[in-house]
Amino acid sequence: MKVPLAQPVMTEEMVEAAANALRNERLTMGESMFRFEEEFAAMCGVKHAVSVGSGTAAIQLSLLSAGLKANDTILTSSLSFVATTNAFVAFGGVPAFADVIESEYTIDPSKISVAAETKAIIPVHLYGHPCRMDEVNAIAEESSVLVLEDACQAHGAMYKGKRAGALGDIGCFSFYPTKNMHVGGDGGMVTTDDEEVANSVRKLRHCGRKGQYEHDAIGYTARLNSVNAAVGIEQLKMLEGWNEKRRAVAAKYHSKLKDIDGLRLPPRPSGDVIPVYHLYAITTERRDELKAHLDGAGVQTGVHYEIPIHLQPIYRQMFGYAEGMLPVTERLCRQVLTLPIFPDMTDDQTAYVCEKMSEFFG
Numbered sequence: 001m002k003v004p005l006a007q008p009v010m011t012e013e014m015v016e017a018a019a020n021a022l023r024n025e026r027l028t029m030g031e032s033m034f035r036f037e038e039e040f041a042a043m044c045g046v047k048h049a050v051s052v053g054s055g056t057a058a059i060q061l062s063l064l065s066a067g068l069k070a071n072d073t074i075l076t077s078s079l080s081f082v083a084t085t086n087a088f089v090a091f092g093g094v095p096a097f098a099d100v101i102e103s104e105y106t107i108d109p110s111k112i113s114v115a116a117e118t119k120a121i122i123p124v125h126l127y128g129h130p131c132r133m134d135e136v137n138a139i140a141e142e143s144s145v146l147v148l149e150d151a152c153q154a155h156g157a158m159y160k161g162k163r164a165g166a167l168g169d170i171g172c173f174s175f176y177p178t179k180n181m182h183v184g185g186d187g188g189m190v191t192t193d194d195e196e197v198a199n200s201v202r203k204l205r206h207c208g209r210k211g212q213y214e215h216d217a218i219g220y221t222a223r224l225n226s227v228n229a230a231v232g233i234e235q236l237k238m239l240e241g242w243n244e245k246r247r248a249v250a251a252k253y254h255s256k257l258k259d260i261d262g263l264r265l266p267p268r269p270s271g272d273v274i275p276v277y278h279l280y281a282i283t284t285e286r287r288d289e290l291k292a293h294l295d296g297a298g299v300q301t302g303v304h305y306e307i308p309i310h311l312q313p314i315y316r317q318m319f320g321y322a323e324g325m326l327p328v329t330e331r332l333c334r335q336v337l338t339l340p341i342f343p344d345m346t347d348d349q350t351a352y353v354c355e356k357m358s359e360f361f362g
């Protein structure tokens with residue numbers, strides 16, 4: 001049996017919606033883009049959703065819109081995709097990192113230290129698991145810094161009755177093809193209740209336009225194409241059901257793997273936190289051996305992430321970071337392995353992965 005790590009869905013309805021947008025709409029700034037934004041805002045429970053060309057653009061344009069600038073410090077976790085920080089290092093922002101909670105993989109509020117130069121905190125809902133937002137928001141409020149959720153892996157996740165994307169000042173999403181929902185290519189979304197931020201992101205994604213031929217900001221070309229938005233509308237209809245199926249796969253993993261010694265499983269849903277299992281991340285000291293065993297049995301796995309952001313070559317070079325700075329994050333990067341999870345994963349596939357895991361651990 002072969003089990004892929006992820007399996008992006010593209011139904012006939014999605015293809016039809018894309019073809020319809022190609023035939024009948026403006027190719028950029030078309031009606032699907034505006035409709036997708038409205039429906040995404042409603043899903044998150046926020047006033048504004050502004051679509052952009054990627055998750056990276058979502059983070060970058062929202063930070064710029066909130067007034068962040070070169071030399072401002074932005075604090076986040078290093079256990080993330082490098083785009084979380086690339087988004088602001090690109091305009092001269094300076095990263096600072098807090099270590100993560102080992103069992104939850106998300107930023108540890110007790111390790112957050114806000115310096116005078118710190119102007120924003122980016123909690124990353126890694127693998128679809130919401131951060132401890134009450135604590136993060138309390139710290140941010142005390143020191144008057146912005147909270148931007150990196151919700152690029154957490155479409156539809158919930159924390160204390162609210163959706164990811166509605167838990168801080170701004171939320172940022174990616175629609176990269178392997179995410180819980182995609183747009184048939186690259187795409188991103190900014191969510192916020194702040195009208196000024198929303199309007200600024202609208203301007204910055206559209207070349208800094210004030211009118212058709214007048215520009216009053218240094219903008220970017222970072223719009224979501226109509227064809228992608230049309231696919232996004234169809235994907236969004238499926239999101240809740242897909243997330244439910246992901247949680248069902250995670251529950252099966254949990255029941256079959258929970259008693260294996262030397263294996264730690266990701267957090268389960270609780271009353272307060274409903275994760276969406278973008279990835280099912282386990283940890284073991286024998287990660288590389290386990291990976292080889294599963295690869296050999298046709299089970300595709302991933303390592304998210306093998307290198308924490310602060311130890312990426314360009315970050316070492318630019319900021320002089322070295323090993324030992326974030327012990328929990330660095331340990332997790334040596335131990336984490338992501339198992340296959342996707343909505344249409346069959347019971348046979350889940351059982352097969354668990355059988356190969358049990359075989360490995362004996």
Ligand SMILES: Cc1ncc(COP(=O)(O)O)c(C=O)c1O
Pocket residue numbers: 054055056057080081083084124150152153173174175176186187188
């Ligand atoms: C946590 C996180 N942040 C940011 C991004 C950047 O998104 P994109 O690839 O759409 O630019 C991604 C996804 O790839 C991500 O997983």
